[in-house]
Amino acid sequence: DGGITQSPKYLFRKEGQNVTLSCEQNLNHDAMYWYRQDPGQGLRLIYYSQIVNDFQKGDIAEGYSVSREKKESFPLTVTSAQKNPTAFYLCASSISGILGAKNIQYFGAGTRLSVL
Amino acid sequence: AQSVTQLDSQVPVFEEAPVELRCNYSSSVSVYLFWYVQYPNQGLQLLLKYLSGSTLVKGINGFEAEFNKSQTSFHLRKPSVHISDTAEYFCAVTGYNQGGKLIFGQGTELSVKP
Numbered sequence: 645d646g647g648i649t650q651s652p653k654y655l656f657r658k659e660g661q662n663v664t665l666s667c668e669q670n671l672n673h674d675a676m677y678w679y680r681q682d683p684g685q686g687l688r689l690i691y692y693s694q695i696v697n698d699f700q701k702g703d704i705a706e707g708y709s710v711s712r713e714k715k716e717s718f719p720l721t722v723t724s725a726q727k728n729p730t731a732f733y734l735c736a737s738s739i740s741g742i743l744g745a746k747n748i749q750y751f752g753a754g755t756r757l758s759v760l
Numbered sequence: 761a762q763s764v765t766q767l768d769s770q771v772p773v774f775e776e777a778p779v780e781l782r783c784n785y786s787s788s789v790s791v792y793l794f795w796y797v798q799y800p801n802q803g804l805q806l807l808l809k810y811l812s813g814s815t816l817v818k819g820i821n822g823f824e825a826e827f828n829k830s831q832t833s834f835h836l837r838k839p840s841v842h843i844s845d846t847a848e849y850f851c852a853v854t855g856y857n858q859g860g861k862l863i864f865g866q867g868t869e870l871s872v873k874p
Binding site: 686 | 806865
């Protein structure tokens with residue numbers, strides 16, 4: 645089955661620790677996105693990538709880093725600089741990063757990150 | 761800059777009653793509009809989209825929405841809800857100059873009671 649796989653489902657971070665959230669897609673999509681979801685705030689864009697080896701900051705990139713070395717993978721690292729990392733993180737992908745029907749975004753099941 | 765406002769954070773309704781979830785947007789350019797649904801501890805699933813053409817769009821699970829350009833609205837409706845429709849609903853917008861980025865509203869929690 646084609647889709648987007650996020651792992652782990654639950655993740656705990658200790659003070660001063662970096663953690664990496666995995667996002668893999670087998671949809672052959674060019675564009676991938678990372679969102680952070682907090683109660684009552686909707687989804688906010690952290691980073692996005694329209695093509696392999698290229699990515700751009702979203703609205704809340706501080707304290708996060710990404711890489712896009714392969715088309716199917718877009719891991720997100722939550723660094724120790726992110727002081728309030730507790731949230732639900734969602735990865736999405738779309739056929740293309742341009743406008744139109746090809747931009748419909750498909751989402752993974754999410755990773756819930758908590759601080760110990 | 762674009763923005764999306766979902767006017768109700770919570771909507772309680774009884775089973776088999778009609779429901780409307782309201783969404784207003786602001787944009788200086790032509791927009792594409794989406795409604796997504798999120799069940800607890802899951803990702804988002806696309807309900808419906810407006811890209812062009814007819815302003816009344818039909819989606820999955822019996823939902824529909826109407827794009828109203830003059831009122832900059834994209835309200836979601838269902839004539840008769842079920843318990844299984846209990847979820848959070850998100851309205852989202854993107855424009856031609858946004859590189860495919862979606863701007864989401866804050867979400868509306870629909871609670872269907874028996």
